[in-house]
Amino acid sequence: MDxxxxxxxxxxxxxxxxxxxxxxxxxxxxxxxxxxxxxxxxLFLLLPVLALYAGSLPAATxxxxxxxxxxxxxxxxxxxxPFGIASDRYGRRPVITAGLVLxxxxxxxxxxxTGIWGVILARLVQGSGxxxxxxxxxxxxxxxxxxxxxxxxxxxxxxxxxxxxxxVAAPPLEALIGVPGLFWVMAALAALCIVLLYTAVPNAGRxxxxxxxxxxxxxxxxxxxxxxxxxxxxxxxxxLTAAFVGVPHALRDVLGIGLQDHWKTYLWVFxxxxxxxxxxxxxxxxxxxxxxxxxxGVALLAISLLALAFAxxxxxTLAIALVGFFAAFNxxxxxxxxxxxxxxxxxxxxxxxSVFAVAQTLGAGAGGFAASLLRGHVGLPGVFIGAAAVAxxxxxxxxxxxxxxxxxx
Numbered sequence: 001m002d003x004x005x006x007x008x009x010x011x012x013x014x015x016x017x018x019x020x021x022x023x024x025x026x027x028x029x030x031x032x033x034x035x036x037x038x039x040x041x042x043l044f045l046l047l048p049v050l051a052l053y054a055g056s057l058p059a060a061t062x063x064x065x066x067x068x069x070x071x072x073x074x075x076x077x078x079x080x081x082p083f084g085i086a087s088d089r090y091g092r093r094p095v096i097t098a099g100l101v102l103x104x105x106x107x108x109x110x111x112x113x114t115g116i117w118g119v120i121l122a123r124l125v126q127g128s129g130x131x132x133x134x135x136x137x138x139x140x141x142x143x144x145x146x147x148x149x150x151x152x153x154x155x156x157x158x159x160x161x162x163x164x165x166x167x168v169a170a171p172p173l174e175a176l177i178g179v180p181g182l183f184w185v186m187a188a189l190a191a192l193c194i195v196l197l198y199t200a201v202p203n204a205g206r207x208x209x210x211x212x213x214x215x216x217x218x219x220x221x222x223x224x225x226x227x228x229x230x231x232x233x234x235x236x237x238x239x240l241t242a243a244f245v246g247v248p249h250a251l252r253d254v255l256g257i258g259l260q261d262h263w264k265t266y267l268w269v270f271x272x273x274x275x276x277x278x279x280x281x282x283x284x285x286x287x288x289x290x291x292x293x294x295x296x297g298v299a300l301l302a303i304s305l306l307a308l309a310f311a312x313x314x315x316x317t318l319a320i321a322l323v324g325f326f327a328a329f330n331x332x333x334x335x336x337x338x339x340x341x342x343x344x345x346x347x348x349x350x351x352x353x354s355v356f357a358v359a360q361t362l363g364a365g366a367g368g369f370a371a372s373l374l375r376g377h378v379g380l381p382g383v384f385i386g387a388a389a390v391a392x393x394x395x396x397x398x399x400x401x402x403x404x405x406x407x408x409x
Contacts, residue, residue, distance in 0.1 A: 021147055024202055028142035029151050031200030032135060035193045037158040039103070042186035043072075044166030045173065053119075053179040060116040068119045075127030077361045084354025087134035088347060092141065093203065095350075097194060099131030104190035110183030122183065133354030140341035140349055142202060148341060153281050153334035160270055160330070167263035226352055228397065229340040233356055234363035235394040236332050239305060239387040241367035243325060245375060246383035250312040254380070257315075269319055273326030280331035294335055295398050301328040302391035309384035 021029065054060055054068045087095040106126030113119045136155075143151045173182060251257045251265065284293045304325035311317035337356060344352035367387070374382040 021150075022144075025143050025147060025151070027200065028139065028202050029154055031196050032139050032142075033155055033158040034200065035135065035196050036155050037162045038189045038193050038196075039100075040159050041162040041166060042107070042182075042189045044163050045170045045182050045185065046179070047166070047170075049170055049174045049179055049182070050119075053174075054116060057114075057116040057119065064116045064120065068116065068123055071120055071123035072127035073361055073365075075124055076130045076132075077358050079128055079130040080133050080354040080357045080361075081351060082354075083130045084133035084137070084350040084352070084357075087137060087350035092134050092138040092350070093197060095134050096131045096138065096197060099129035099134070100190050100194050100197070102126070102129035103131075104187045104194075107183045107187035107190060111180045111187065113180070113183075126186075130354075130357075132357040133352075134350050136337055136353045136357075137341070137350040138201070140338075140353070141346070145342045149284050149335050149338040150281050152338040153277065153330065156330055156333045157274060164263070164267050164270055167266060171260075225343055226340065226355075229336055229343070230356055230359040231397065232332070232394060233336050234359040234366075235390055236301075236329065236336065237360045237363035238367035238370070239301065239391050240329060241364045242371035242374075242383055242387040242390075243305065243308065245368060245371035246308070246312070246380050246387075247318075247322070249375070250308075250318060250380055254313055255315055255318070265319060265322075269322045270326060272323045273330060276323070276327035277330040280327070281334065284331075284335060291398070294332070294339075295395060297328045297331045297335070298391060298395040298398060300324055301332065302388045302395060304328060305384050305388035305391060309381040309388070312380060312384070 051065055051069055054065045055062075083095055083099060103126050106122045106124070106128070109125055110119060110122030113122055136152075139151060139155065140148060170182075173185075177185075248262060251262055257265070280293060280297055304321050307321040307324070308318065311321045337353060340352060340356055341349055370386065371383045374386045
């Protein structure tokens with residue numbers, strides 16, 4: 001079995017008892033949420049300051065700065081699936097440990113770098129530790145299906161919290177220790193993640209061996225049953241990135257809010273979006289037709305984006321639309337990997353969630369590219385309307401899939 005013993009969950013207690021996290025599940029969730037948060041905090045701390053720092057280094061050019069910024073994501077996209085397949089074959093912990101060691105090594109290289117090529121090498125090595133899929137698969141291994149959406153939601157909130165903290169902390173930290181110091185902070189956070197992996201996270205053991213003699217592979221993670229979830233996360237990250245091509249311009253160019261003050265809006269909007277997310281998660285866990293809740297979340301996503309097209313000229317209407325957007329995003333970001341982990345057999349779970357992670361990356365890249373083109377040709381309303389249209393396509397696809405499966409998700 002790929003799941004740990006989570007203790008007795010009395011059947012007589014009904015849905016509330018069944019949906020209660022067992023002690024081992026709480027331990028696993030706390031440990032993995034801390035690992036996610038620590039790893040992502042390091043990455044987020046670097047993002048606001050890396051471009052300016054890289055541009056100031058000897059021999060830096062615009063193209064090399066762009067390579068330094070994009071090298072991490074490029075290598076991640078290439079190596080996610082191999083890491084996921086390896087975690088299915090050799091176990092989650094060894095593969096995650098190897099990825100964190102690579103991430104730490106890249107951070108050390110960045111801390112010692114004195115030129116642009118050193119920074120590029122650092123980002124390439126950091127990115128080679130592509131363990132998002134295996135870490136998510138480990139969380140799925142350690143939780144029951146009834147509580148997995150909630151567990152994924154906690155992970156998503158921890159990542160969002162890391163992002164908000166980074167917006168506040170990155171500028172003063174950079175002023176205090178410089179970008180090389182931030183790289184050393186990332187190395188320390190990677191070491192902390194390894195310690196947490198072996199002290200705070202229960203060991204799930206190796207996933208069940210696949211029945212096929214050739215072992216799990218990419219084809220098993222791209223079946224007709226799993227592709228809709230990859231498509232869904234592609235769209236979700238497409239519209240997220242598109243929205244945040246438009247929103248910063250609306251805040252700065254339309255509402256006159258300086259870039260240094262944008263974090264204040266993001267902070268309170270994110271915090272305000274958490275309470276509306278909770279009913280989505282709870283209703284999904286209790287509903288006999290959770291596909292209806294997913295479609296409701298996609299509908300709220302589309303409506304919020306459409307509202308942004310008309311609300312961005314006033315601060316409070318823009319902010320309210322963003323609260324709705326993030327409430328839907330938080331829920332869908334949790335529900336999609338939770339449901340994928342339920343549908344994918346345990347023996348290919350790492351590969352499936354790694355393909356899922358690649359789809360996230362591709363969606364973000366496509367969303368940024370498309371939104372930049374739309375902003376240049378039709379302005380900010382076109383960015384938000386275009387993103388809403390993509391979300392509507394997802395809503396229609398989700399509805400047709402539910403109907404085809406007898407109105408089951």
